[in-house]
Amino acid sequence: MALYVREVGPTDAATILLIPGGGTGGWFWEPQAERLSGAYHVLIPDLPEQGQSIEEGPFTISDAADRMAGLIRDRAHGGRAHVAGLSLGAQVIVQMLVTCPDLIIRALISGANVRGLPGAWLLKPYFRLMMPFRAVPLLLRLSMKSGGIPDRYYPHVLREAREMTLDALTHITLESLNFRLPDGLEHTRVPVLILVGQREPGAIRASQKDLCAAIPGAECRVVPRGIHAWNMQFPDLFTETLRAWIENRPLPAELLPL
Numbered sequence: 313m314a315l316y317v318r319e320v321g322p323t324d325a326a327t328i329l330l331i332p333g334g335g336t337g338g339w340f341w342e343p344q345a346e347r348l349s350g351a352y353h354v355l356i357p358d359l360p361e362q363g364q365s366i367e368e369g370p371f372t373i374s375d376a377a378d379r380m381a382g383l384i385r386d387r388a389h390g391g392r393a394h395v396a397g398l399s400l401g402a403q404v405i406v407q408m409l410v411t412c413p414d415l416i417i418r419a420l421i422s423g424a425n426v427r428g429l430p431g432a433w434l435l436k437p438y439f440r441l442m443m444p445f446r447a448v449p450l451l452l453r454l455s456m457k458s459g460g461i462p463d464r465y466y467p468h469v470l471r472e473a474r475e476m477t478l479d480a481l482t483h484i485t486l487e488s489l490n491f492r493l494p495d496g497l498e499h500t501r502v503p504v505l506i507l508v509g510q511r512e513p514g515a516i517r518a519s520q521k522d523l524c525a526a527i528p529g530a531e532c533r534v535v536p537r538g539i540h541a542w543n544m545q546f547p548d549l550f551t552e553t554l555r556a557w558i559e560n561r562p563l564p565a566e567l568l569p570l
Contacts, residue, residue: 315379316364318356319387320349326417327353327388328558331380331401333423333541334484335476337363339468340398343547344554353389359400361480363472371483373400373491377407384415394558396420398543400484403491406523409504410496418558422507423540425488426519432489439481446481447473460545497526504530505557509538509545510568516540524570531557533567 318338328348332340338356348354359376361369384393394417397405402424408416445451452469456462461469504527508520524532535542535549543550549564556563 315360315368315383316358317383317387318345319354320345320356321351321353323353324389325351325353326558327355327384327390327393328554329355329357329380329384329388329393329395331357331376331395331397331404332359332362333397333399333401334488335362335400335472335481337365337468337472339363339465340541341543342465343544344396344551347547347551348555355383355387355393357383359404361477361483366475366477366480369480369483371480371487373403373407373487374411376404377411380404380408381412381415384412388415391415392417394418394420396422396554397424398422399424399540400488403488406491406497407494409500409502409527410494413500413502416502418503418505418560420505420507420554420557421523422535422542423509423512423516424506424519424523425516426491426493426522427515428492429489429515432486435485435489436482439485440478443478443481446476460539460541462544465544493522493526497523498528500527503557505553505563506530506532507535507553507567509535509540509542511537511539513540520570531563532570533563534570536566536568 330341337358341356358365361371402421506523524530
């Protein structure tokens, strides 16, 4: 069974591949799909064991990077694409910069944790304890509010919480928490924009500095008042930032230097 992929916009236009964060489907990029589909060919996959690709797996970052490469080869205009990812999706792009840089025109990475969590495997019993509470409406709505996800996406969040399995939760979380800077980033020649929300956790803000030091020529900016899912918090700013980057125009003045 292949990954579920939403495809919008004219297929003869430049392709943008939007890779969602962990535990979410492609609906995560709906604000950007609405704003980009008139001018770009947009591919939005559901990663393995997530969204409508729940039967695919097990999830690993390296396998996800390989699948994204295959998607670009098969469906991107001219066999190359601009790529943008947030959180887990950003980690996948970091891996792609090493394994398939020739397929990437320009990359936008936001909120990628590359410092990991030592001893992450110790969380396995916690995952099992949390499973009965994964789809409690009050907890879901509180999580959405803290994450900046608007109420209209609640049906998606509820469905995916109900469908999430213990194996999928374990695979996705441990892959993300065990991710580190891959060898070979120092050879990257792809233009890369690295972003982080001003209100994101310290480990992610520190990871931005690590990435900026590891990727030659990377541009690095901070999103004022930004939280992890700032593409939903500030959809216009995120979309304009992405468009300015891939069109090689000046970035929005609102963004702060690192």
